[in-house]
Amino acid sequence: MGGKSVKVAIDAMGGDYAPQEIVKGAIQAAEKDEVELMLVGGEEAIQRELKEYDVSSLRIRVVNASEVIREEESPVTALRQKPDASVLVAMRLVKEGAADAVVSMGYTGAVVVSAIEILGKLEGIRRPTAGTSLLELAPNTVVFDLGPNADCRPGDLMNFAVIGSVVAQKILHISNPMVALLSNGAEEGKGNLLVKSAYPLFKKSRLNFIGNIEGNDIPFGRANVIVCDGFTGNILLKFCEGLGDSIIERLRVTLDKRLPKEELDAIISDLFALTHIADVAGGGMIYGLNGVVWIGHGRSKAAQIAESIHQVKLAVETNLLEEIRLELRKL
C-alpha cells in the first residue's frame, strides 16, 4: 500500500447504529479497499468497538470529538453550541487536507449545514444538490435534484445538469451524456415556467441537450442526465418506492403458491431493488460543495457503510470534485 490511498473521515457517532455498525463497516471497507480511515467521535466508545476486531494490519485511526448532534436539535444552533461535534471535526479534517472525503450517517440537516460552514459551496451554487443514479431501473441515468432544492431558478437547473453530466461521465463512464429536462410534454415550449425559461439556456449551453422528456421516459434510459427541481424529483423518487411496494404486495398475493418460495422471493427482491433506488444506494453524495461528502441513511448498517466508503473513494480517485469545479466555472 502506497501513500496515495484515499483518506476518509467517518463520523462514527452519526446514525442509528453508531458507533457499533460504523466501526464494523469501516473495518470491512479497510479490509477490501485501499483506504486510510479516520473514525471521528468519542475516543473511548470507538476504541471499545475496535477492540472486538484485529485491526493491526488496517489503516484506521481514531480522531477524538467530544460532542454529537442530535436529530431533534436545530442544525444551525447545534453547530454553534457544539464546536467539537463529530460531524464538524470530520469536515475540518477535509478542510485541513488531512482527509479527502467525509462519510456521515448523521442527521442530514446537520451534515449539510456543517459542510457548507466548514467546506463552503462551489462557485455559482446556491444550495448543495443531491442526485442519484437510477441503478437497476435505468442503469445509465442519473437524476438531479432529488430534494434539497425544492424551488429552483433556471440557473440552478443548469448547475444540476453540469454536475449530473460529470457524474454520468466519471461514475457511469458515459462519454458525452445526453441531458434532458423533465417536463409535461416533449416539444419545446412545453413545461412550467421554470422549464420554459431553462430550455433556451440548455439549448445554447455546451451540454449534450436532447430536449424535454416526459415521465414515462424515465425508466427507459432515454437520457443519461434527467434534470428537475427538487420538489418534483423528491416526489417521483418516493412515488417510485410506493408504487413498487404496492405492486410487490399484490404480486406476493397473486403468485403465492404458484411459484416456489425462493423464486417468488427472488422476483420480489428484484422489484424492490428496481423501485427503491435510494434505499439500495444507502444514501448519496451531496454535490456543489468544496469537498466530497456522502450522507448515508441513519438506518445504515456495516455493509452500507463499507459501500459508502467505497463510493467516496471512487469519487476521489476519479477527480469528480475537480471536474465539477472546472465545469461550473465554464458556465
Added chain:
Amino acid sequence: MGGKSVKVAIDAMGGDYAPQEIVKGAIQAAEKDEVELMLVGGEEAIQRELKEYDVSSLRIRVVNASEVIREEESPVTALRQKPDASVLVAMRLVKEGAADAVVSMGYTGAVVVSAIEILGKLEGIRRPTAGTSLLELAPNTVVFDLGPNADCRPGDLMNFAVIGSVVAQKILHISNPMVALLSNGAEEGKGNLLVKSAYPLFKKSRLNFIGNIEGNDIPFGRANVIVCDGFTGNILLKFCEGLGDSIIERLRVTLDKRLPKEELDAIISDLFALTHIADVAGGGMIYGLNGVVWIGHGRSKAAQIAESIHQVKLAVETNLLEEIRLELRKL
C-alpha cells in the same frame, strides 16, 4: 323511459376512429343506459354508419355540423374560422339547454377552447382542470390537477381541492373526503413555495384537510383527494405508466414458462390496469366549466365511448356541476 333521461351531445367527428367507432359506441351506450344521444357532425357520414344497425328503438338523433377541427390547426384560429365545427355545435347544444353534457374524442386543445368560449368558466377558475380517480391503484383517491395547470397559484390548488372533494363525494361516494397536499415532506412547513403558501389556506378552509402527504403515500389511499400543480401531476401519471411498462417487461421475461400463459397474461393485464390509469379510464372529465364535458382519448374505440357516455350520465344525475358551482362560490 321517461322524459328525464340524460341528454348527451357527442362530437361524432372527433377522434382517430370517427365517425365509425363513435356511432358504434353511442349505440352501445343507448342500449345499456337510459340516455338520449345527439350525434353531432356530417349528417351523411353519420347516417351511413347508423344504417348498419337497428336503432329504431333507441333515442339517437343526428345534429348536422359541416366542419371538423384538425389536430394540426391552432385551436383558437380554427374555431374562429370554422363556426360550424362539430365540437362547437355540440357545446352550443349544452349552452342552449338541448343537451346536458358533451363527449368528444377530438383534439384536447380544441375541446377546451371551445368549451371555454361557448360554456364559460365557473367563478374563480382561471383554467379548467383535469383530475382522475386512481382506479385500481387506490380506488378511493382522486388526484387534481393532472396537466392543464402547469403553473399554479395557491388559490388554484384550493379550487382543485374543492372540485376534487365534490368528485370524491359524488362519484366515489366518500363522505367528508380527506384532502392532502402532495409535498416533499409530511410536516407542516415542508414543500415548495406553492405548497407552503397553500397550506395555511387549506388549514383554515372548510375542507377535511389532513396535511401534506409524500409520493410514497399515493398508492395507499392515505388521502381521498390529492392536490398538486399540473406539472407535477402530469409527470407522476406518466411516470406511473412508464414504471408499469418497465416492470411488465421484466416480469414477462422472468415469469415466462414458469406460469401457464393465461395466468401470466392475467397478472400482466392486472399490472397494466394498476399503472395505466388514464388509459383505462379512456379520458376524463374537465372541470371548472359551466357544463359537463368529457374529453376522451383520440384512440378510443366503441367500448370507451360507451363508457364515457355512462360517466357523463352519472355526473349529470348526481348534480356534480351544481355542487361544484356551489362549493366554489362558498370560497
